[in-house]
Amino acid sequence: IHEKYVDFIATFETDAGPTISGYIFDNMTVSRLGHGMVYYHRWEDLKGNCPSNVYALRNHMGSPDVPYDKTIEMMMDDMKLCGFPVKERLYEQETYYCPHVSPTDYANGWYDKLEAIQGKQNTWYAGEIMSFGDMEDTCAMSKDLVERFF
Structure with a gap:
């Protein structure tokens, strides 16, 4: 299983962008596929002038994919609703996030078998497939692997 994400780098009018990162929790449900879920404010010193990455998920197991263009449209609308209308998208892409094990495979012992x-x-198997896609878990799993086998 993989997840299709759309992300873009947004710019805003002068001093009108987010000053911190934000999560749009109401959009993190299957019924809201294609809507913006996260905007990421990377450089604090730029305050409201910082370009922000905006992310949305456009597929989920058992649901039809949301078309790419529709996803972009909803993400733009969501940023406007958050009070940050996008002036320009500097870059946009569709990405596939790390492979995921299905609930059925997980219940059938996929990780135990691996x-x-x-x-x-x-x-040796390491990285996101074993510990999901955040740095802390990946490092902890890798450290455990080295301690057990090397």
Whole structure:
């Protein structure tokens, strides 16, 4: 299973952009696929003049994909509703987020089976597939792997 995300880098009118990052929790449901979920304010010193990354999920297991153009339209509307109308999209893309194990595969022991073959044929499995896509979990899993096998 993979997830299709759309993201773009947004600019805003002078001093009219977000000054912190934000999550749009109401859009983090299957019924709101294609809507903006996160805007990321990277550089605090730029205050409201910082370009922001805006993210949306356009697919979910068992639901039809939201078309790319419709997703962009909804993301633009969502930023406006948040009080940050987008002046320009500097860059946009569709990305595939790390592979995910389906709930059925997880319940059937996918991780236990993968763990059972760790080190076989001098192969070790690490990274996002084993610990999801955040740095802290990936580092902790990698440290554990090194401590157990090396």
